[in-house]
Amino acid sequence: MAAPNEITPAQLLRLIGTPNAPVLVDICIDEDFAADPFLIPGSFRHPHRDIDGLKARLDGRRCVVICQKGIKLSQGMAAWLRNDGIEAEYLQGGMFAWRTLENAPRIPASALPAPVGGSTLWVTRHRPKIDRIACPWLIRRFADPKARILYVSPSEVAGVADRFGATPFDVEDVFWSHRGPLCTFDTMLDEFGLRTPALDRLSLVVRGADTNRHDLAPEAAGLLALSVGLSRQFKDDHQQLEAGMTLYDALYRWARDGQGEGHDWPADRTA
Known part of the structure; x- marks a missing residue:
């Protein structure tokens, strides 16, 4: 028992x-x-x-x-x-x-950045759309629930990272960024050892939306539309991130449990 x-x-x-x-x-x-x-x-x-x-x-x-x-x-x-x-x-x-x-x-312990003040600290460009919301969601749900995300001017990401000990992501010429056709979300899945079937499925949607490759997954166009809408709904990047957390929570559950489910009206319609 x-x-x-x-x-x-x-x-x-x-x-x-x-x-x-x-x-x-x-x-x-x-x-x-x-x-x-x-x-x-x-x-x-x-x-x-x-x-x-x-x-x-x-x-x-x-x-x-x-x-x-x-x-x-x-x-x-x-x-x-x-x-x-x-x-x-x-x-x-x-x-x-x-x-x-x-x-x-x-997750390989060596893959996690050293904590700053008790949690990991990350920095990226302000006014996020897709990768810069999807990656913080992944970090907080799978790597460090208390991770802090700094959104700053693109020209200041490197300087902020240096002065505050933050880990830069989704900018050019840093470790945590795009690699070839893959986006930063893919890089984090690879480095954190998170290539599960559900997260692989979600990564296609994120990559398709982030790199304008909607042929990768039909849901990519929808994610782009929702991401643009969120970016215009919120002036504050952290308020947008909190709303985006709910969006990606739903996408993850779809990718894990619900990708085979369809919808029609009326519900009992036959082919």
Whole structure:
């Protein structure tokens, strides 16, 4: 019988990338992590002995605790947190089980930029349209939920990156940008190891809209129209990003679960 504070890898996989995903806490000991330096998307590392520090980071939010095998470390931590009023679960089988789950991505820890003030810091051109909304959505849903995004004048991206330690993206001559026919969203999928069927499907739509290749996916034209509309609806780039998060949440669920669904009226019309 499953424990009441246990979540299976398959159950967790369904939550990752959605707004309802719990906070993911990796408490693997340093030796185990050094031998396999990968993270479940959206998770952060925390020492298992620093329970008060973890409680402060959680701030009462639901969490899943992850260790190497899903036994003493994660079960003990989850039980302690639940005793202190935090809804906590442990990952059944830990990282060992996650590695065997089909289409379960793992992010190389080395791919994540060094945090600045507790979270990753990214900078790009202001007045975003497609890549500069899609990439922050991907970062926050799969890499760093607390990532901060700076939108600045195109001529100032490099200077801001240098002065503030931010990681530039979607500008020319930087690591996180277009590569050949692929857009920055594709680059992030490749570098973060996130090439799942759903995100691959979504990437075709993003790439088609961002590079004016609507032949790649019929949905690309619709994404372009919605992106232009959002850019004209919001003067503030961060308000536009928040609205765009909802848009890409919906697109991701379409790409994951709903791409085969059509619609007609009346509903019972026959061919």
